[in-house]
Structures are given as structure tokens and as C-alpha cells.
Amino acid sequence: MLFMIFTTAERSFNILGQSATTLFRRHSYQNKVAPTREGARLIVRRLQKTVLRVLRDPQINFAMSKTAYQQNQEKEPPVEETQFAQHRKNKQENNCRTCNDFKSWSKQQRLISNTQASKEKHMAVAEKLTVNANNVAPRDDCPLDKVRLGISTWGLLHTMAAFYSDNPTDNEKRDMKTFFEVLSRLYPCEYCAKDFRSDLDVNPINVNSQKELAMWLCKFHNRVNDKLGKPLFDCSKVNERWRDGWLDGSCD
Structure with missing residues (x-):
């Protein structure tokens, strides 16, 4: 045909x-x-x-x-190699549920979940500790730091000067000088004590009367405040502050 x-x-x-x-x-x-x-x-x-x-x-x-x-x-290479081989490889690398038995997949999911939960718990605890540290006031019965020790020491010294005798005896003068000399050697803050001794050498203590001792100590305190960048105190009011109380009666 x-x-x-x-x-x-x-x-x-x-x-x-x-x-x-x-x-x-x-x-x-x-x-x-x-x-x-x-x-x-x-x-x-x-x-x-x-x-x-x-x-x-x-x-x-x-x-x-x-x-x-x-x-x-x-x-032309087989369709499986060109279109589906890479996709299957990616699935196996991702360890998806459909590429593994249920037991293995479930175990992996539990590991991931536990790791994430542990991380979140750790972050929550750290954040809580930070908040507590910022909000909780320090206890009153904790050991003194340098600031609180300095405040307490200045209070003691100014109060001793405020109640010093107007006409002290030789023994009282000697005892007061000895006290300041010993304190400058035994003060717990080492560099504070060294600065204390240096100032005593340049500006010897005046123990002739209560007014003179209180004024000397006020000026000494102002020199320290000036080094620390703190405001200076009006030494004319030193007895109001440490002995008599303020004239407006606010301390009565």
C-alpha cells in the first residue's frame, strides 16, 4: 500500500x-x-x-x-533523578516525619522541645534575678562597705568633737590627739587611712577647745569632700548639725 x-x-x-x-x-x-x-x-x-x-x-x-x-x-536523565532526587535528599536531611519512622521522629521532637524549654527557663530565672537585684533594698545587718563605713566614722568623729570640753585638761588633749593618730593607722580602708595621716601631717589637730576641735574637723571633712567632688558644708553651723540641732526646731 x-x-x-x-x-x-x-x-x-x-x-x-x-x-x-x-x-x-x-x-x-x-x-x-x-x-x-x-x-x-x-x-x-x-x-x-x-x-x-x-x-x-x-x-x-x-x-x-x-x-x-x-x-x-x-x-535525558531519569525523571526521578532530575525532579525528585534533590527534593528527597532535602527531606532526609531535614529528618521530617514522613522520611523516618514515628519513634525516631517523636524522639527528635522531644529533644527539640526540651532544649527550647530549658533555654526559656534559664532566661526567665536570669531575668527574675536581675529584677530582684535592682528592686530589693540592701539589708541593714550586712557588712559595711566603704561608703557606709565613712558615713558612720564621720558621725562618730563629729559627735566626739561636738561634746569635747570647752576647757579640756592636758590628759583630754593628749587622749584626743592619740585617738586621731591611732585611728589614722588602724582605719579599715587602707588608702583612706594613708590620706588621713598625710592630712594630719600638713594640718595638725587642734584640741585646745570644743569650738576649735569642731572647726578643725569640719574643715578636714570638707577637704575630703572636695577630693570626692561632694558639696562643702558650712562650718559655722557645725554645732547645730552635731550638738544643738537646727535653729528651726526640726530636730526637737
Whole structure:
């Protein structure tokens, strides 16, 4: 049947005219034959020979098809490798539930949950400790630091000067001098004690009367305040502060 079709096509070439050239142009280009009437006849003859070979030996067609299929398989990799292999690999790396048995997946989820819970608990405890440290006032029965020790010491010294005798005896003068000298050596803050001794060498203590001792101590305290950048006290009011109380009666 195919032989008759191609024979009829060749015999009808004169009827097809110029359109036959266009019809066979693509096939003639592939076979490197010029698109003329003689070229078209040549193409038809070649097609006839091909059909006859196929009709005589069908295995030729099967071999050609198999060879073409193998070439296509070599050129195009399997769909699984190109489209799904990377996706499956990512799933396995992520250890998703669908890629593992339920026991392994459940164990992993518990580990993740426990780690996150432990981290959140640690952060909450740290935050609570910080808030408590900022809001809780220090206890009154804790050991004295440098500031509280200094405040207590100044209070003691000013009160001793406030109640010192207006006409002290020689023993009282000697005892007061000795007290300040010993205190400058035994004061718990080492560099404070050293500064205390240096100031005593430059400005010796005045123990001739209560007023003179109180004024000397007030000036000594102001020198220390000046070094620390604190405001100075009005020494004319030293007895109001440490002995008599303020004139407005606020301490009565």
C-alpha cells in the first residue's frame, strides 16, 4: 500500500506543480538535495526504497526504534533523578516525619522541645534575678562597705568633737590627739587611712577647745569632700548639725 502511495505521489508530481517543491523542501534540505522537480523525484525514490526495506525486513524498523530510544535515554536523565532526587535528599536531611519512622521522629521532637524549654527557663530565672537585684533594698545587718563605713566614722568623729570640753585638761588633749593618730593607722580602708595621716601631717589637730576641735574637723571633712567632688558644708553651723540641732526646731 505504501509503495502504491509513493508511486502515485511521484506520478502526480506534474499536477502538484510548484507547490510540490514547497512540500518537499524540508525533506530535501535534510538530504542536501536542491528543491527542484528532479530533486523531488529523487526524494520520492529514496522514500520508496526505505519503505521497501522496511516491508522486506521489519526488524530494521525495530532496531532503529530501539537505538533511538537508547540515545534518548542517554541524553535525558531519569525523571526521578532530575525532579525528585534533590527534593528527597532535602527531606532526609531535614529528618521530617514522613522520611523516618514515628519513634525516631517523636524522639527528635522531644529533644527539640526540651532544649527550647530549658533555654526559656534559664532566661526567665536570669531575668527574675536581675529584677530582684535592682528592686530589693540592701539589708541593714550586712557588712559595711566603704561608703557606709565613712558615713558612720564621720558621725562618730563629729559627735566626739561636738561634746569635747570647752576647757579640756592636758590628759583630754593628749587622749584626743592619740585617738586621731591611732585611728589614722588602724582605719579599715587602707588608702583612706594613708590620706588621713598625710592630712594630719600638713594640718595638725587642734584640741585646745570644743569650738576649735569642731572647726578643725569640719574643715578636714570638707577637704575630703572636695577630693570626692561632694558639696562643702558650712562650718559655722557645725554645732547645730552635731550638738544643738537646727535653729528651726526640726530636730526637737
